[in-house]
Amino acid sequence: MFKQYLNNTKILSLAFLRDKETVFYVLVLPLLFMLIFGSLYSDGEGRHQDRVLLYFEDTATISQSEIEEVIESNQGLSYQHINSIEEGEQLLRDYEAETLLRVNGDGLEFSYNPARIQDNPAIEQQSMAIARELDIRKYNLETYLQTEIIDTGDFAGSSQFLSLFPGLIALGLASSGLFVIVELFIYHKEKGVLKRMAASPLSRNSFTFALISSRMPASLLSTALILVSSRYIFNVSFNINWFLFIPYIIIGTVIMMGLGALITLFATTADSGFQAASILLTVMIFFSGIYFPIEFLPSYFQQVSRFLPLTYLARGLQQIMGVSQLDPTSLAMETGGLLILSIALILVVSKKSSWVAD
Amino acid sequence: MLAIKNIFLKHLRKQLRDRYSIFWNLVFPLVLLTILALIFGGQTGEDISFDISIARPESVRDTSEENQSYAMIIDDVIRSIEESEDSRWFQFHHQDPEQSAEEFIAQEEEFLESGDRHLILKIPEGSLPEPDQIEIYRQPGSQLSNIAADVINSIVTEINREINIAEGNVSREQLIATTSRQIDVSLSNGEEDSFSMAEYLVPGIILFTFLSSGVEVLVGRISSMRARGILRRYFATPLKPIQYFAGILAFIIVLSIVQVLLIHGWSIFFFDINLDLFNFDFIFYMVFALIVSVSMGFMVLSLVKSKESVGVVTQALTYPMAFLSGIFFEVTGMTGILGLIVAINPMTYLVNGMRDILGVYPSPTSDLLNLIVPAIWMIGSIAISLVKFSWNPGGDS
Numbered sequence: 230m231f232k233q234y235l236n237n238t239k240i241l242s243l244a245f246l247r248d249k250e251t252v253f254y255v256l257v258l259p260l261l262f263m264l265i266f267g268s269l270y271s272d273g274e275g276r277h278q279d280r281v282l283l284y285f286e287d288t289a290t291i292s293q294s295e296i297e298e299v300i301e302s303n304q305g306l307s308y309q310h311i312n313s314i315e316e317g318e319q320l321l322r323d324y325e326a327e328t329l330l331r332v333n334g335d336g337l338e339f340s341y342n343p344a345r346i347q348d349n350p351a352i353e354q355q356s357m358a359i360a361r362e363l364d365i366r367k368y369n370l371e372t373y374l375q376t377e378i379i380d381t382g383d384f385a386g387s388s389q390f391l392s393l394f395p396g397l398i399a400l401g402l403a404s405s406g407l408f409v410i411v412e413l414f415i416y417h418k419e420k421g422v423l424k425r426m427a428a429s430p431l432s433r434n435s436f437t438f439a440l441i442s443s444r445m446p447a448s449l450l451s452t453a454l455i456l457v458s459s460r461y462i463f464n465v466s467f468n469i470n471w472f473l474f475i476p477y478i479i480i481g482t483v484i485m486m487g488l489g490a491l492i493t494l495f496a497t498t499a500d501s502g503f504q505a506a507s508i509l510l511t512v513m514i515f516f517s518g519i520y521f522p523i524e525f526l527p528s529y530f531q532q533v534s535r536f537l538p539l540t541y542l543a544r545g546l547q548q549i550m551g552v553s554q555l556d557p558t559s560l561a562m563e564t565g566g567l568l569i570l571s572i573a574l575i576l577v578v579s580k581k582s583s584w585v586a587d
Numbered sequence: 588m589l590a591i592k593n594i595f596l597k598h599l600r601k602q603l604r605d606r607y608s609i610f611w612n613l614v615f616p617l618v619l620l621t622i623l624a625l626i627f628g629g630q631t632g633e634d635i636s637f638d639i640s641i642a643r644p645e646s647v648r649d650t651s652e653e654n655q656s657y658a659m660i661i662d663d664v665i666r667s668i669e670e671s672e673d674s675r676w677f678q679f680h681h682q683d684p685e686q687s688a689e690e691f692i693a694q695e696e697e698f699l700e701s702g703d704r705h706l707i708l709k710i711p712e713g714s715l716p717e718p719d720q721i722e723i724y725r726q727p728g729s730q731l732s733n734i735a736a737d738v739i740n741s742i743v744t745e746i747n748r749e750i751n752i753a754e755g756n757v758s759r760e761q762l763i764a765t766t767s768r769q770i771d772v773s774l775s776n777g778e779e780d781s782f783s784m785a786e787y788l789v790p791g792i793i794l795f796t797f798l799s800s801g802v803e804v805l806v807g808r809i810s811s812m813r814a815r816g817i818l819r820r821y822f823a824t825p826l827k828p829i830q831y832f833a834g835i836l837a838f839i840i841v842l843s844i845v846q847v848l849l850i851h852g853w854s855i856f857f858f859d860i861n862l863d864l865f866n867f868d869f870i871f872y873m874v875f876a877l878i879v880s881v882s883m884g885f886m887v888l889s890l891v892k893s894k895e896s897v898g899v900v901t902q903a904l905t906y907p908m909a910f911l912s913g914i915f916f917e918v919t920g921m922t923g924i925l926g927l928i929v930a931i932n933p934m935t936y937l938v939n940g941m942r943d944i945l946g947v948y949p950s951p952t953s954d955l956l957n958l959i960v961p962a963i964w965m966i967g968s969i970a971i972s973l974v975k976f977s978w979n980p981g982g983d984s
Contacts, residue, residue, distance in 0.1 A: 253899045258906070265910045268925050269918070291763070318770045323951035324919035329770070336764035343769040343782035344917060344948060346627050353767065354737055360765040361744055368757045373750045374657055374711075375720045376743050378736055380727045381699055504607035511615070521626050522730040530625075554700055554726070 233431060237439030242446050254404040255447045259397045260458055266520055267463050270390035280326040281308045281359075282317040289332040291363065296332065299362045306355060327352045330359070337363075381554065392553075394459050394467070395546035396519030401451030402478065403510055403539055405444045406485030410493050410575060411502035413440050414582040419499050437579055441486060448482040449475075468551030477549055480568055481542045487571020488538055490578040513539040538567055590826050594834025595841075598808065602842065612796070612804065616846060617853045620785070620792045623915055624858060628784030637735040638704045640680045640695035641665065644712040645688045656714040657721070664746060680704065699726050705735040716754060772948050785858040787948055789850060790941035791914035793864075794876055794934060796846040798909060800839050801880025806887050806901050808835065809978075814894035819979045828978050836881065843877055862945050869944045876937045879961045879968075883933075886968035889975035908934050919951065933961040 245251055281300055285293060293310075300308045309326065311317045317329040321342045329340040339356040341349050364370055417423045426436055459465045489506060496502030514520065516530055517539035523531055534540045541563045547553040548560055602608050643658055665679055680698075682691040698704040706725055713719030723739055726732040751757050772782055812818050822828060847864060854860050863869070887904065891897045911918055911925060912934035921929050929935055940957035943950035950957055 249895050249899045253902060257903065261903070261906055264925065265907070268921055269916070321770050322772055322949050324917060325951075336766065339765070339767040340770050341767065342772065344772060344787060346784060350734070350737070354741070356767065357741060357744070357765065360763050364748070364757075364763055367763075368751075368761065370747070370751045370756055371716075371718065371754070373715065373718050373747055373754075374660075374743055375718060376723055376740055377720050378723045378725060378740075381696065381724055501607070508607070508610060515622050524729065524731045525626050526622075527625055530622075556700065 234435045234439050234442075237431070237436055238442045241440050241443035245443050245447060251447070255401055255451050256454060258404065259401045259451060259455055262400070262520075263394070263397050263455060263458060264462070266393055267390070267459070270393060271463055281306055282311050282320055282326045282329040283308050284311050284314055284317055284329065284331045286331065286333045288334045290335040291332050291337075295363060295366070296330070296359070299359050299366070302362070328356055330356070390463075391465065391467075392522075392543075392547055393519070394455060394465065395550050395552055396517070396543040398452050398455050398478075399481065399517075399539055399542040399546055400514065400519060401455065402448050402481040402542060403485045403513065405448045405451060406482040407489045407492075407506045407510055408503060409440060409444050409486050410489035410578060411496060411499060411506055413437065414493050414578055415496060415502050416499035418582070441483070441575075444482055444486070445479055448478055452478050470549050470551070470555070473549045477545060477564070480564060481545070483575075484538050484542060484564075484567045484571045487567070487574045490571070490574035493578050493582075494574075513537045516540070517543055519543055541567060590830040591833045591837065594826075594831050595837040598835055598838035599841065601808075602838070608804075612799070612842060613846065613849055616792050616796045616799075616850060619795070619915075620788055620850065620853065621857060624785040624788055627788075627916060636676060636678050637706065637731065637738065638678045638680065638698075639735060639739070640691075640698070640704050640707040641682075642688065642692050642695065642707055642709045643682060644710055656712075657719055658710045658712075660715075660746060660750070661708075661710050661721075664742065696724070699724060699732075702726065702729060705729065705732040706739060708739065715750065773946065783858075783860060783947075785854060786860050786862060786945075787942065788915070789854050789860070789862055790945055790947060791938050793847055793850055793873070794938050794941060795909055795914050796850070797843055797873070797877045797880045798905060798934060800843055800846070801877065801882075801884040802887065802905055802908075803884075803901050804842065805835065805839055805881060805884040806897055809888055810894045810897040813888075813979065822978060831978070839881060840877070843873075847873065862947065864945070866944075869941070872937075872940055872944055875958075875961065876941070879933055879937065879965045882965045882968035882972065885972040885976055889972045889977075908932055911935075912938055914938050931960070933964040936960045 283293070283296065297308060300306050311320065311329075314329070314331060317326070317331075318340065320326045321329055321340065324342070324345070327341075327345070327348060331338040331340070337360050339353070341352060343349075345352070365372070414423075417426075427433070456467070488509070492502055492505050492509065496505055512533075516523070516526065516534045517537050518534065519539070523534050523540070526534070544553070545560055545564055548555045602612070641661070668674060668677055669679065680695065682688065686694075692707070692709070695704055695707050699707055706723055709722035709724070711719035711721055721743060723736050725736045748762060752759050752762070769782065809818070812821075818831070821831060851862070851864050854862065883904075884901075887897060887900055891900045907928055909915070911921070911928045912932045913919070913929075914934060918925075918929050936952055936957045939950040939952045940954070942948040943954070943957070
């Protein structure tokens, strides 16, 4: 029985990894998105230094050297002198610079490109910091009330950039697990594979467990690829709780299989099952906070995210990888609840399904 | 002509019968437009409010009449925010009278961890003129918490400026007056207009549907029929390949027209924007963009023979081309290999050209490049297709 299971797992794992589309969706696509969104969200390599365009009017009372010194003291900024406001605005429109600083009399005017919606808040902060620093240097102003920002939790600090990687691992698990039950109970039935299996001495449970197990190497491989690539491409390392992480990868894959089982209950053909799973995966990508923070979505879309397992999977991985505060109770409750529900759904589908094509 | 019509109708019927194709080709672009406009356009602003706990000190040091405490100053600031229009952005949480400061802080720290609070501000005990420190506790995993911390930082900066003025260190007139403005990026009739993210996205989403029609729908259908040997059987009949090509091309054109109309209607209905999509220049450029996409689709079909590989290659081509072109968001800051992809990507130039023609955003690349780069891809793809394309690559069926 166990030998049957092992042999089947091996054969199905190899078949799974030989499938080019599967390899693309499980292994390549998360890496591709990591490169694209990682470069977008990272502040370091892969993005230009923020450039300030400087334009001094004849009436300017603040000297060029004062402003240049302040900008040079900020490592994230560089500057370029321009000859006219029109030239500066054109450079802003062409995305060649982040802000245009016009020095007029003893005032400063910062101009931004409204199309840079993601970057503008940070650019505005930097602009205000330039003005503040000029005041402090010029008049020796006191900083009476200082601020100290304290990050809660014992992790290094998070951002959309860091949250991306656990989200991409969750996406790899979703791609790996979501389609398997549809494949097992509808596609293989349509193709007559199950009928032939039923005629063989192979145990039904052994085949089912083997197929489920066959997805685990892909999930682990996808996870390893994300971790290694994030380390070497973006120089990111995580404070991973390995004792929880490895089991969570397996549990996460089973949870996504459970969602696939739910689809199987309603799908009539393999094609409709796969299509429904694809649509659900796309919806989950947008509403589970992998690429965009859930908090930025309208409240009605935030409600949608509460019903998506990928939201909890991504959140759980963030906690286990040290990106957000580990909350053992909610992690256990959410993961446990989803796991029980998933196993129940897989069992229901397994019992309900016939191995003979309709 | 009848043969072309029959091929066209066959593909149209298949499209209409398949609810999933309807979703991906007609509904999904609208969903994408809506989500991206809501997220990047900041149109969810009404839903955003910062929950901030104010932890006052148990006691205040040195509260003589002339030395105002920081706790009093911050109370005044909070009161003025609550009485202003900005109050909708903030929800301040204060300690209950029967609660000790320690109990309040412990309770609020739990709320901060659970996400029910975005910040805790621990107000210092000190008084002017001695410097002191305000502690801002944030939840770094929450984007709103990070933004709230930046906002509070800015408010504290303003407080310091006011204190410096009140202490006589500097006069208000002496301080550097700082203003900010957004540059005008609208090209419509030369009039200044405010920037709309939804308007910015509409040409991108149209281009995305063209890319999808050319590189996914067309390629998917031909490769599927090629793999199943249907095309080989077709061409054993009097049907000529050119007739089949015309029929499927007509289907792609009709599909694209429907997509454009749907996107246009949705942008009017949902976002109240009415771009002039039907001016001659834009129609010409849309046709050009569609031809580029279709020719790239044929290039894929020419270079990749098996149906399975075609699916992978189209996906591997579509995602980087869409995401690394500025269709959805601006990507000009990319360097290295990704920067190179942006620079050689025909979609980068097509979307710039489309936005420029519609007056949504002036093209950062020249008009010449917006024609030449996609044209090079188009000519290259057609040349490869002419040499390598086969309706029936042997042995694949």
